[in-house]
Amino acid sequence: MSHIIPYWRRYQRLIFTAFAFLFLESFGDLLQPMIVSRIIDQGVMEGALPVVLRLGGLMLLVTLFGAGCAVTRCIISSRVSQQFGADLRLDLYQRINCFSFGALGKRETAALITRMTNDTSQLVSFTHGMMRVFVRSPMLLFGAITMTFVLNPRLGIILLVVVPLIALLMYISMKVGFPLFSKMQEALDRNNGVLREYLSGVRVVKAYNTFDQEVERFDVSNTELAATAIKATRVVGVFFPIISFAANMALVATLWLARGWVADGQMYVGQVVAFLNYMMQITMSLRMIFNVYQMFIRAKASAHRVGDIINEEDLQGLGGHSSSLYGGAVSFENVTFVYPGGGNEPVLKDVSFELPSGETLGIIGSTGAGKTSLVQLIPAFYLPDLGEVKVGGISTSYADVNALRASIAYVAQQNTLFYGTIADNIRMGKPDATMEEIEVAAKAAQAHEFISASPEGYETIIGQKGVNLSGGQKQRIGIARALVRDAQILILDDCVSAVDVETEGAIMRSINMVSPTVVLITQRISSVINLRHILVLEAGRVAGYGNHASLIETCDVYKEIYNSQLI
Ligand code: M5T
Numbered sequence: 061m062s063h064i065i066p067y068w069r070r071y072q073r074l075i076f077t078a079f080a081f082l083f084l085e086s087f088g089d090l091l092q093p094m095i096v097s098r099i100i101d102q103g104v105m106e107g108a109l110p111v112v113l114r115l116g117g118l119m120l121l122v123t124l125f126g127a128g129c130a131v132t133r134c135i136i137s138s139r140v141s142q143q144f145g146a147d148l149r150l151d152l153y154q155r156i157n158c159f160s161f162g163a164l165g166k167r168e169t170a171a172l173i174t175r176m177t178n179d180t181s182q183l184v185s186f187t188h189g190m191m192r193v194f195v196r197s198p199m200l201l202f203g204a205i206t207m208t209f210v211l212n213p214r215l216g217i218i219l220l221v222v223v224p225l226i227a228l229l230m231y232i233s234m235k236v237g238f239p240l241f242s243k244m245q246e247a248l249d250r251n252n253g254v255l256r257e258y259l260s261g262v263r264v265v266k267a268y269n270t271f272d273q274e275v276e277r278f279d280v281s282n283t284e285l286a287a288t289a290i291k292a293t294r295v296v297g298v299f300f301p302i303i304s305f306a307a308n309m310a311l312v313a314t315l316w317l318a319r320g321w322v323a324d325g326q327m328y329v330g331q332v333v334a335f336l337n338y339m340m341q342i343t344m345s346l347r348m349i350f351n352v353y354q355m356f357i358r359a360k361a362s363a364h365r366v367g368d369i370i371n372e373e374d375l376q377g378l379g380g381h382s383s384s385l386y387g388g389a390v391s392f393e394n395v396t397f398v399y400p401g402g403g404n405e406p407v408l409k410d411v412s413f414e415l416p417s418g419e420t421l422g423i424i425g426s427t428g429a430g431k432t433s434l435v436q437l438i439p440a441f442y443l444p445d446l447g448e449v450k451v452g453g454i455s456t457s458y459a460d461v462n463a464l465r466a467s468i469a470y471v472a473q474q475n476t477l478f479y480g481t482i483a484d485n486i487r488m489g490k491p492d493a494t495m496e497e498i499e500v501a502a503k504a505a506q507a508h509e510f511i512s513a514s515p516e517g518y519e520t521i522i523g524q525k526g527v528n529l530s531g532g533q534k535q536r537i538g539i540a541r542a543l544v545r546d547a548q549i550l551i552l553d554d555c556v557s558a559v560d561v562e563t564e565g566a567i568m569r570s571i572n573m574v575s576p577t578v579v580l581i582t583q584r585i586s587s588v589i590n591l592r593h594i595l596v597l598e599a600g601r602v603a604g605y606g607n608h609a610s611l612i613e614t615c616d617v618y619k620e621i622y623n624s625q626l627i
């Protein structure tokens with residue numbers, strides 16, 4: 061809970077104001093039965109109408125006052141709790157944005173979403189609940205007991221017997237119920253996880269017709285959720301009637317006793333009525349404490365999970381500015397790299413090369429050789445474990461990552477398009493790009509033609525992940541997004557694989573005209589054959605470096621790839 065406290069502290073004043081109103085409101089609640097007893101005993105029983113009217117008026121005032129306090133308190137607590145939730149969500153969002161790739165890799169997307177949604181809502185309800193009962197319940201509880209003693213000490217003594225009994229019953233039900241409620245929460249999380257995974261892969265599930273397996277998987281977690289929920293609610297179902305029964309029996313017993321006392325003239329009817337009211341207030345406040353305690357248990361688990369995000373220290377790109385400071389030269393000096401949490405086997409082993417600014421490096425190698433891993437070190441998505449990666453002469457270990465990334469345009473192997481228009485997707489590369497710049501980039505990426513062929517052109521809405529585009533079209537929009545950035549370094553990770561060779565040639569020609577430094581990963585010999593710098597990667601090691609002619613002579617791996625693609 062401790063990392064949540066600073067968020068509450070921001071609203072300290074409002075929270076205390078709410079407590080103050082809560083205090084006044086409870087005071088009003090406690091006064092009412094007392095006034096009722098006077099109305100009955102001094103007014104109704106005596107047949108004194110003026111007393112009834114005077115006290116009735118007083119009661120109305122107290123009620124109005126209490127209602128006013130309740131409304132104000134409610135407005136404050138809703139505002140504080142919702143604002144608290146918004147603050148927390150925004151902070152979590154920004155924290156996740158600053159997570160290093162290593163920190164992101166450790167967590168499931170579903171888990172992150174649960175923290176942002178369900179866990180923050182739990183904390184919001186607890187905050188709201190806290191502002192409803194924090195002062196009120198204890199005050200009502202002790203206030204009602206005290207008032208009863210003031211009213212009539214005999215009735216007070218009855219309460220001293222009954223209240224601990226009810227409290228004990230509630231305590232037992234909490235003890236039995238709460239482990240079940242936390243289990244239910246865990247089961248709910250698991251069920252959400254299964255559901256999210258299914259929804260994100262629903263196309264594959266349909267393609268492979270594995271629906272039955274998925275249903276079975278969902279059924280397991282769903283049944284488990286239902287079973288724990290039934291168990292947990294059963295406890296409430298058993299205990300609440302018992303508690304109500306005990307409270308009612310106490311009332312019956314009191315009435316029985318009171319009947320005699322009233323007959324003896326030791327007590328007035330109004331006092332008995334007031335006592336019944338106080339008794340009700342006491343059971344209500346005990347119930348409220350019980351509810352909020354339940355919220356607290358959930359909120360505690362949520363706070364713990366939210367803390368996992370707040371306390372992550374593996375961050376990148378906090379603060380800093382985003383002007384481009386870096387030159388286009390890229391060099392790797394004896395770089396060895398292991399994925400965080402990926403065991404001890406390095407993905408890159410002792411990789412060295414030097415690429416002068418403005419030139420193009422082709423990287424070729426079999427699948428799993430480490431090509432993607434290599435280029436991910438350039439924008440400092442990860443830092444090397446040994447050796448140094450330098451961009452513009454500055455080691456990425458010391459670079460300001462925002463400035464570094466501002467000078468790089470990266471087209472990932474599995475490029476992601478977002479729901480929105482084509483223009484919006486391209487504009488991600490440069491948020492202030494004009495329509496003209498977007499068109500120039502699209503033309504260079506050979507995308508302009510198919511974009512303008514559709515009736516809405518650049519305003520065509522792309523479905524989630526680009527579902528309404530062909531593979532090659534998606535790739536070209538990805539390239540246009542990178543080109544509009546006008547960056548010093550362009551990284552293309554096998555991103556023309558779905559584009560025909562001719563179009564690829566046209567794209568490369570327009571890229572060369574802008575002439576930034578280009579790092580091009582490819583599976584095709586034809587894409588690198590004319591380059592001065594070709595890096596051949598094999599199982600994380602550099603198997604050859606040079607141009608086509610020299611590699612054919614010296615590098616067996618390269619020769620093999622070349623021969624396999626000759627036909
Ligand atoms: C090289 C591992 C992967 C493979 C090795 C991207 C990535 C890779 N790996 C991880 O553990 N985590 C990751 O995030 O690294 O993989 P690669 O660099 O992706 O190879 P590639 O780009 O040459 O292959 P391909 O198929 O794209 O041509 O062992 O497990």
Ligand code: MG
Nearest residue numbers: 431432433473
């Ligand atoms: Mg790859």
